[in-house]
Amino acid sequence: MTETLTLSIDAMGGDNAPNMVVEGIETSLSHLAEVKFLLFGDEVKLAPLLENHPWAAAVTEIRHTVEAITNDQKVSSALRGGRNSSMRLAIDAVGAGEAAGVISAGNTGALMAMAKFVLKTLPGIDRPAIAAYYPTQRGESVMLDLGANVDCDADNLVQFAVMGEVFARNVLGLENPSIGILNVGAENLKGNEAVKKASAMLQETSLPIKFHGFIEGDDISAGIVNVVVTDGFTGNIALKTSEGTAKMFGEFLKQALSESLISKFGALLASNALKKFKMKVDPRRYNGAMFLGLNGICIKSHGGTDALGFANAIHVAEELITHSFNDRIKEDYALLSGNPPTTEKAAGSE
Amino acid sequence: MTETLTLSIDAMGGDNAPNMVVEGIETSLSHLAEVKFLLFGDEVKLAPLLENHPWAAAVTEIRHTVEAITNDQKVSSALRGGRNSSMRLAIDAVGAGEAAGVISAGNTGALMAMAKFVLKTLPGIDRPAIAAYYPTQRGESVMLDLGANVDCDADNLVQFAVMGEVFARNVLGLENPSIGILNVGAENLKGNEAVKKASAMLQETSLPIKFHGFIEGDDISAGIVNVVVTDGFTGNIALKTSEGTAKMFGEFLKQALSESLISKFGALLASNALKKFKMKVDPRRYNGAMFLGLNGICIKSHGGTDALGFANAIHVAEELITHSFNDRIKEDYALLSGNPPTTEKAAGSE
Numbered sequence: 001m002t003e004t005l006t007l008s009i010d011a012m013g014g015d016n017a018p019n020m021v022v023e024g025i026e027t028s029l030s031h032l033a034e035v036k037f038l039l040f041g042d043e044v045k046l047a048p049l050l051e052n053h054p055w056a057a058a059v060t061e062i063r064h065t066v067e068a069i070t071n072d073q074k075v076s077s078a079l080r081g082g083r084n085s086s087m088r089l090a091i092d093a094v095g096a097g098e099a100a101g102v103i104s105a106g107n108t109g110a111l112m113a114m115a116k117f118v119l120k121t122l123p124g125i126d127r128p129a130i131a132a133y134y135p136t137q138r139g140e141s142v143m144l145d146l147g148a149n150v151d152c153d154a155d156n157l158v159q160f161a162v163m164g165e166v167f168a169r170n171v172l173g174l175e176n177p178s179i180g181i182l183n184v185g186a187e188n189l190k191g192n193e194a195v196k197k198a199s200a201m202l203q204e205t206s207l208p209i210k211f212h213g214f215i216e217g218d219d220i221s222a223g224i225v226n227v228v229v230t231d232g233f234t235g236n237i238a239l240k241t242s243e244g245t246a247k248m249f250g251e252f253l254k255q256a257l258s259e260s261l262i263s264k265f266g267a268l269l270a271s272n273a274l275k276k277f278k279m280k281v282d283p284r285r286y287n288g289a290m291f292l293g294l295n296g297i298c299i300k301s302h303g304g305t306d307a308l309g310f311a312n313a314i315h316v317a318e319e320l321i322t323h324s325f326n327d328r329i330k331e332d333y334a335l336l337s338g339n340p341p342t343t344e345k346a347a348g349s350e
Numbered sequence: 351m352t353e354t355l356t357l358s359i360d361a362m363g364g365d366n367a368p369n370m371v372v373e374g375i376e377t378s379l380s381h382l383a384e385v386k387f388l389l390f391g392d393e394v395k396l397a398p399l400l401e402n403h404p405w406a407a408a409v410t411e412i413r414h415t416v417e418a419i420t421n422d423q424k425v426s427s428a429l430r431g432g433r434n435s436s437m438r439l440a441i442d443a444v445g446a447g448e449a450a451g452v453i454s455a456g457n458t459g460a461l462m463a464m465a466k467f468v469l470k471t472l473p474g475i476d477r478p479a480i481a482a483y484y485p486t487q488r489g490e491s492v493m494l495d496l497g498a499n500v501d502c503d504a505d506n507l508v509q510f511a512v513m514g515e516v517f518a519r520n521v522l523g524l525e526n527p528s529i530g531i532l533n534v535g536a537e538n539l540k541g542n543e544a545v546k547k548a549s550a551m552l553q554e555t556s557l558p559i560k561f562h563g564f565i566e567g568d569d570i571s572a573g574i575v576n577v578v579v580t581d582g583f584t585g586n587i588a589l590k591t592s593e594g595t596a597k598m599f600g601e602f603l604k605q606a607l608s609e610s611l612i613s614k615f616g617a618l619l620a621s622n623a624l625k626k627f628k629m630k631v632d633p634r635r636y637n638g639a640m641f642l643g644l645n646g647i648c649i650k651s652h653g654g655t656d657a658l659g660f661a662n663a664i665h666v667a668e669e670l671i672t673h674s675f676n677d678r679i680k681e682d683y684a685l686l687s688g689n690p691p692t693t694e695k696a697a698g699s700e
Contacts (some may be wrong), residue, residue: 072537117617137598147534159423184497184586188420192500192583217590223596233542234584236534240567241588242595247486247569249599249631256627257620266620273613282598 004034007317008099011041012068012086013106014303018042021105024310026056029313035059038093040086042066057233069110078110079117082326083239087111096294101317102249103288103295105310108300112148112291119296128293129160130232131167132239133286133316142167146289146342147236157181157229159201162293163329164227165209170218170328172226173321176255180215180225182234190214194231204288245272245282289311290320293328295323356382357667358449360389362418363456365654368392371455372399374651376406381665385409386699388443390436392416415439419460420513421653427458429467432509437461444646451647451667453638457649462498462641469646471570472680478643479510479580480650481517482589483666488573492517496639497586504547507531507579511552513642513679515559520678521669522576530565532574532584540564543583555651594632638663640670642679647671689699 009020009025027039036059039046045062050057066186067085069078087106092101095118104111112128119129131144131195144160145152152160161179168177181199183191188199191214202211212225217238220228230238257267267274279285283302287309289297296338297320320326359375361368368391375387381431386409389396393414400407417435419428432438437456443449445468454461462478471478481494494510495502502510511529511555517526531549534540538549552561563573567588570578580588607617617624633652641648647670651663670676676692 017668085623123513135598137601149536182585182587184500189424190500217587217592218594218597220591232408233534234587237532237567237580237584237588238591241570241592242567244568245592245595246572246599249372249484249596250486252630253603253627254625258632259623259626263620263623265615266618266623268616269619270607270613270616273606273609273616276609277603280602337577 004036005032005290005318005321006036006038006099007314008038008093008102008316009027009040010087010090010102010104010106011039011046013104014113014301014310015105016306017105018045018307019049020307020310022046022053022056023307024314025060026053027307027311028314029055029059031311032318035318037061038063038090038099040065040090040093041068042086048331063093063263064090068247069107070314071107073107073110074298075109075113082110082114086179088118091298092299093295095119095204100321101299103299103301103310103317105301105303105305105313108147111300115291115294115296115298119294120295122295122326123157123334125163125293127156127159127237128291130235130289131164131292132289134220134228135281135286136221136223138252139219140172141202141226141228142172143220143228143230143235143239144230144292145230145235146239147232148291149232150258151232151233152194154194154201157194157198157231159227159293161209161211161227162196162207163268163316164229165291166329166332167292167325168226170332171323171325174226176210177211177226178212179229180212182228182238183214183216186214186216188214198229222254243283244322246283250278251280284309284312286312288316290316295326297326353510354386355382355668355671356386356388358388358440358452359663359664360437360440360452360454360456360461361389361396363454363461363653364660365455366656367455368395369399370655370657370660372396372403372406372662376403377657377661378404378664379409381661383528386398386670387411388440388449389412390415390440391418393438396586403498413439419457421457423457423460425459425463429463432460436489437490438464438468441465441646441648444648445469449614451649452669453649453651453660453663453667455651455653455655455663458497461650465641465644465646465648467550469644469648471643472549472676473511473684474644475513476645477509478508478641479513480639481514481642482639484570484578484589485631485636486571486573490522491570491573491576491578492522493570493578493585493589495585496589497582498641499582501583502544502581504544504551507544508551509643510601511548511559511561511577511579512557512630514579516679516682517640517642517675518576520682521673521675524576526560527576528560528562528574529577530562530569530577532570532578533566533587536566537690538564538565543637548579554565555680558600563619567609579639593633598634600631601630607676634659634662638666640666645676647676669679
């Protein structure tokens with residue numbers, strides 16, 4: 001019954017590409033069945049790697065190109081000069097319908113710009129957003145925007161809220177997900193103009209959205225809401241600050257536990273527990289940022305990740321595709337906001 | 351040789367006030383010598399508490415008032431109607447020269463507004479900022495603004511940079527502290543207009559400031575710079591997100607270590623190490639946000655803290671006073687930016 005899923009991969013993006021990419025494909029196969037990869041990059045480098053990864057080789061087709069987008073390449077240069085880059089060709093494969101989704105660990109700005117140019121945005125969406133899973137004390141939340149849009153107005157934030165809601169309902173499988181806007185306080189009076197206006201719009205709307213209101217930074221990991229909405233400047237900094245804190249915690253813990261013989265022995269006895277703990281907060285498990293609002297599935301892997309992290313990014317793409325996320329968002333977005341509440345919809349429901 | 355240090359305390363601010371405040375005073379005495387407290391609040395509540403804390407009672411003078419600012423009170427109402435509140439009278443004592451600094455765990459917005467009204471800003475500072483110590487892998491950094499100014503322009507950010515530099519040099523005792531502006535990427539092209547302009551100003555200035563450039567969220571706890579400059583919206587959210595992550599980590603670790611008998615035994619053996627680790631990341635150790643740029647020392651304690659946290663906020667006030675922070679900032683600010691680099695200073699140095 002299962003159809004073969006075709007995914008398009010930029011083999012040359014990321015600090016440890018292409019080795020990490022090929023290993024990531026191999027790792028992903030422990031979870032994926034009926035999958036095929038189109039691997040865009042330098043055949044001279046890719047062919048020997050695939051020889052060493054026979055599982056991956058069996059489901060992968062190399063699409064040769066020697067050009068690649070660099071990490072410090074400007075967006076304008078990538079758009080103009082990058083037409084034969086591994087990143088661009090991998091996106092083109094989705095645009096042409098050859099692949100159902102694309103994964104790259106390369107230059108985020110270039111990936112977003114080229115994906116927007118090739119795939120276009122979904123109806124009703126002005127600007128795509130970067131979304132990612134976020135571990136919380138009550139399971140996983142989703143947070144957006146994480147850096148696609150440095151300046152956001154209230155309309156952008158409301159669109160992010162709608163996309164996040166659709167994602168949480170269809171992909172996370174939550175019946176009535178709650179949405180919060182990230183702010184410096186929970187009271188209505190606090191914050192900048194964009195968040196105040198967006199909050200008022202979501203409070204007054206007749207859309208069937210469970211709007212919690214404002215949340216503060218520490219509410220994110222407390223899991224107060226299922227969807228955290230924020231502008232790309234704040235979201236990017238909040239996410240990375242949190243990653244940094246997690247890393248520092250891990251370092252401090254490691255240092256403390258290796259200070260004496262007895263603490264080392266204690267850590268040895270608790271090693272299974274510590275391993276579980278480590279796994280629970282392993283950033284590779286949350287790797288794979290989703291570009292929501294595009295007419296095609298596009299996943300950005302962390303540039304510095306390893307095979308396990310890249311495999312997870314592949315898994316995120318597979319999840320969005322399996323749940324027909326873009327079809328759902330199109331349907332639901334039309335239903336939710338295609339008819340603005342102030343006109344037909346409001347009239348119809350009253 | 352030591353003069354008596356007089357500190358003014360709002361006894362009625364904070365979730366666990368006034369008990370926590372009186373206990374905090376008692377706790378602070380293990381570190382402080384030659385100190386006197388003016389304690390503003392309801393005598394009926396405070397007198398019995400002091401009876402139970404004889405050390406604190408010996409150095410504390412109650413200044414009776416029944417009025418208090420509530421946590422949800424609006425800034426405008428606090429300014430107009432709060433003239434006899436414990437918070438306002440505690441600030442007034444600094445304004446009148448009776449006390450060298452004030453500490454409150456109450457409503458942040460009201461405290462900032464009243465402190466600004468009573469104490470005024472230092473010469474050259476348009477807007478005061480909230481600053482706090484931040485634990486990093488390389489020791490402590492200082493970060494500002496953490497919420498006083500939701501919207502900041504480039505001039506505000508540059509003033510924060512100058513204040514942070516003076517703080518790091520005089521209070522942290524660093525010879526040549528490095529300054530970074532928090533952004534979504536390290537490249538000059540990234541970010542919003544305010545950070546791009548502020549960065550250009552700090553790069554081009556002839557001021558003797560060691561400007562590192564942009565830093566990202568995860569660079570904060572990596573300790574890449576000594577002073578992290580950001581607007582109050584982003585800074586508040588980054589700080590609280592980090593606090594939330596730390597709390598979640600602690601919870602996950604506790605859960606993992608209590609899952610089996612053997613892990614419990616391991617944790618017991620490693621309990622000294624775990625205690626050290628816990629102490630290292632204890633948020634109470636970083637309690638006490640400094641309102642920098644005011645003509646008087648004003649410290650905001652976290653509202654939900656306990657006696658240990660409040661004692662730390664008292665310690666922060668004492669540190670700023672002992673290092674004559676406001677005199678240094680006045681001297682250094684005049685030296686650093688009294689003459690803007692575009693006019694006299696630039697002309698003189700070229």
